[in-house]
Amino acid sequence: MVSHYPERSLTSASMSPRTLFNTVMTGVAVLCGVLALIPLVAVLSYVIVKGFSSLSLDIFTQLPPAPLRKGGGFGNAIVGTLLMVGIAALISIPLGVIAAIYLTEFSRGKIARWVRFATNVLSGVPSIIAGVFAYGIVVLTLVKLNLGSYSAIGGGFALAILMLPIIVKTTDEALQLVSQDLRQASVGLGATNFQTVTQVVLPAALPAIVTGSTLAIARASGETAPLLFTALFSQYWLCPSLFSCSPDVLFKPTPSLAVLVFNFAISPFQNWQSLAWAASLILVLMVLITSIFARWATRQKA
Secondary structure, X not given: OOOOOOOOOHHHHHOOHHHHHXXXXXXXXXXXXXXXXXXXXXXXXXXXXXXXXXXXOHHHHOOOOOOOOOOOOOHHHXXXXXXXXXXXXXXXXXXXXXXXXXXXXXXXXXXXXXXXXXXXXXXXXXXXXXXXXXXXXXXXXXXHOOOOOOXXXXXXHHHHHHXXXXXXXXXXXXXXXXXXXXXXXXXXXXXXXXXXXXXXXXXXXXXXXXXXXXXXXXXXXXXXXXHHHHOOOOOOOOOOOHHHOOHHHHXXXXXXXXXXXXXXXXOOOHHXXXXXXXXXXXXXXXXXXXXXXXXXXXXXXX
């Protein structure tokens, strides 16, 4: 039997309005993705070009030089940055993870909604406000107790405030993505809530938790405004030597890469400007290495 309806060719079918719209929107999505990468590539390229020419072994082992003097480095700022970010991580990561566990596993009412709302508000607070708050809470308290003023403790506390909402939000979302079947299977085997959370839920969400913590550390590493109010800066080593470091080093003004970049980049001296570019590159590399290590650690865990 011969059909009286003409058959649609493959060419005409491929050019249907739905297919054409899908092709156009795919092209728009690819274009937007490329446009989003352009600023990142431009910034990284400029920092690498300007900073790589100033790299040398001296920048890791020497102190900042005097104006117009060749050589020098910022080894003290690298140590200070690691110290304050480490203090912030010790404060914010345990608190953030435990708060997210409470929100996801144990709280189901208004308290959880208010805590999530407060976390969203805190994540939008400008960093300078966190610095002023830490100044009033930590710096002025240390002055009253005659323990110091600007310090690594104050800087770490300010950075912890900025890291906390990021860790809470990412951990909360990661825990919510864990299948309920895993929780029910664990309870069905006789596990307690504590065992279910620590041995089933947390390991399943660990890669996302580590990623969120890495993002928080990356943000804290590059913050300048809070450290200007809390840690200030120093041109000297925190410890004269590895074996002569005392606990009161935490209560002294502490150098950091972000503040060094801020101070040296706006200076009129060429040698300081070169060190600022090198410090910017080192700061970017530190964040990159942290991200790579986090990815490797979570992959090994999986």
